[in-house]
Amino acid sequence: MCPTGAIIRTEFDTVVIQSDVCNGCRDCIGACPFGVIDINPASGTAQKCTLCYDRLQVGLEPACAKACPTASIQFGPVADLRKRADARVSQLQNAGETRAQLYGADDKMLGGLNSFFLLVDRPEVYGLPPDPRLPTRNLKSSSWLSVIGAVVVSVAGLISFRTRGSRA
Amino acid sequence: MSAPSSTLFTAPPEWHWLIIFYFFLGGIAGGAYFLGALMDLFGGPLQRPLARLAYLVAFPLTVVCGLLLIADLRRPLRFWHMMLQSETLRPMLKVWSPMSLGSWALLLFGFFAFLAFLGALAEDERWRWRGLARLRPPGLLGLVVAVLGGVLGFFVAGYTGVLLTVTNRPIWGDTTLLGLVFLISGASTAAALLALLGQRRAASSVHALERFDSIMLVLELVALIALVVSLGGVARLWLSVWGALLVLGVVVLGILIPLGLYRRSLRFGDASGVAAAALVLAGGFLLRVVIILSSEGA
Numbered sequence: 001m002c003p004t005g006a007i008i009r010t011e012f013d014t015v016v017i018q019s020d021v022c023n024g025c026r027d028c029i030g031a032c033p034f035g036v037i038d039i040n041p042a043s044g045t046a047q048k049c050t051l052c053y054d055r056l057q058v059g060l061e062p063a064c065a066k067a068c069p070t071a072s073i074q075f076g077p078v079a080d081l082r083k084r085a086d087a088r089v090s091q092l093q094n095a096g097e098t099r100a101q102l103y104g105a106d107d108k109m110l111g112g113l114n115s116f117f118l119l120v121d122r123p124e125v126y127g128l129p130p131d132p133r134l135p136t137r138n139l140k141s142s143s144w145l146s147v148i149g150a151v152v153v154s155v156a157g158l159i160s161f162r163t164r165g166s167r168a
Numbered sequence: 169m170s171a172p173s174s175t176l177f178t179a180p181p182e183w184h185w186l187i188i189f190y191f192f193l194g195g196i197a198g199g200a201y202f203l204g205a206l207m208d209l210f211g212g213p214l215q216r217p218l219a220r221l222a223y224l225v226a227f228p229l230t231v232v233c234g235l236l237l238i239a240d241l242r243r244p245l246r247f248w249h250m251m252l253q254s255e256t257l258r259p260m261l262k263v264w265s266p267m268s269l270g271s272w273a274l275l276l277f278g279f280f281a282f283l284a285f286l287g288a289l290a291e292d293e294r295w296r297w298r299g300l301a302r303l304r305p306p307g308l309l310g311l312v313v314a315v316l317g318g319v320l321g322f323f324v325a326g327y328t329g330v331l332l333t334v335t336n337r338p339i340w341g342d343t344t345l346l347g348l349v350f351l352i353s354g355a356s357t358a359a360a361l362l363a364l365l366g367q368r369r370a371a372s373s374v375h376a377l378e379r380f381d382s383i384m385l386v387l388e389l390v391a392l393i394a395l396v397v398s399l400g401g402v403a404r405l406w407l408s409v410w411g412a413l414l415v416l417g418v419v420v421l422g423i424l425i426p427l428g429l430y431r432r433s434l435r436f437g438d439a440s441g442v443a444a445a446a447l448v449l450a451g452g453f454l455l456r457v458v459i460i461l462s463s464e465g466a
Contacts, residue, residue: 001334003268004249005260023249024242026181027267030335035179044242122171129174129336136264138333138344146326146347152387153322153355157206160380161215 001031001135006046012056013114019045033110033132078114085118092120103128110134173402175338180464186240190233191328191456192357194274195350197229198325199358201281205318208305217370218377220288220304222362226321227285230278237274251275266331273323280317287313325354332459338405338466339459343398346459349391356384357452360445367442378430378441381448385423392419410462413454422451
């Protein structure tokens with residue numbers, strides 16, 4: 001959506017907002033299905049977690065994963081993480097936690113999220129959208145309806161102004 | 169229990185009064201231009217003064233629109249990042265992003281609005297450079313300016329609604345009808361403004377505008393009902409002060425009463441058309457207030 005090209009996908013397949021390019025139009029804030037983008041009041045530009053892009057570039061893991069005392073945040077190649085998460089869900093299911101599920105791990109959700117969650121309740125309980133979708137889903141139908149509107153308005157103009165013209 | 173709409177889990181972009189005014193004035197600017205073009209193409213000589221008035225209105229409003237949009241950016245001096253990539257200075261355009269496409273459309277529309285504005289000025293006897301009058305029809309150049317600018321006018325009046333639907337925000341992203349609603353409302357408010365301004369100078373052809381606006385108001389009412397239906401469960405957000413404003417301000421004050429007044433004006437030729445046009449403008453403004461602020465606050 002970003003009209004300035006400030007939002008890029010990095011070599012690590014993560015998403016970073018370049019604060020020197022962003023002009024603070026805030027289109028991305030309403031477009032993001034997860035509500036994770038905010039305006040930095042100091043810089044006046046859009047901001048979100050960079051997954052510690054600077055640390056990734058020197059081979060370190062993101063600071064949150066490194067620091068988390070309960071290892072709730074795991075970092076690594078997505079395929080490995082998915083395997084580990086699947087095993088953990090099975091373990092929980094077998095232990096009687098039947099609600100255990102992964103959120104965003106398979107490609108059903110927006111083609112698969114690179115950050116996904118293990119939940120033990122409905123997504124909305126965690127403040128996560130139950131069915132996140134791309135904002136562009138409405139683009140085609142919205143545009144076509146407007147084109148039809150433009151044609152109808154033109155016909156109304158033809159009727160109104162032509163009648164008047166012929167009477168003159 | 170069915171899952172809540174996913175749009176309720178997103179963050180508001182904080183588009184407030186500057187954007188509300190832009191949506192309102194942009195609708196009028198685009199609407200005035202395409203009405204001018206429609207009158208130029210289909211109307212007789214009686215419509216010519218009104219078409220001229222339309223172009224005289226469209227360009228100054230477009231300039232105001234550009235300034236409003238720039239002022240709303242959190243980094244206004246970087247407004248040109250919408251058009252050029254800041255590092256390479258290559259053109260920046262994403263056709264799937266209504267804001268990106270809209271920025272270009274507004275710039276191009278401003279260009280045509282400027283040409284038509286010059287052409288409209290040149291029709292005044294006191295203007296010296298008569299050659300500029302060729303920017304108005306019936307000549308070929310005038311026709312090109314009217315048609316291309318008119319198409320862009322439709323775009324400018326409608327894309328703002330499409331832009332809202334191409335988000336994940338409550339109400340906006342829950343329907344595909346906002347572009348259509350804004351387009352019709354842009355046509356309606358532009359007709360109302362031209363009817364108001366044209367009362368003195370082009371009184372005889374103002375009735376054509378009142379007839380046109382009556383059609384627009386009926387269409388707008390139908391589109392608004394379809395909009396509420398399309399929202400499904402999210403429409404519950406309008407069981408609030410916003411819904412009351414939508415029904416009383418937009419529908420009753422801005423559509424139903426003006427329809428009655430236009431009818432009176434067309435039948436008896438009295439001044440009720442003036443009140444109707446003023447109410448249509450107020451209703452058109454309130455429509456943007458309701459659509460934007462009811463989602464921003466959700």
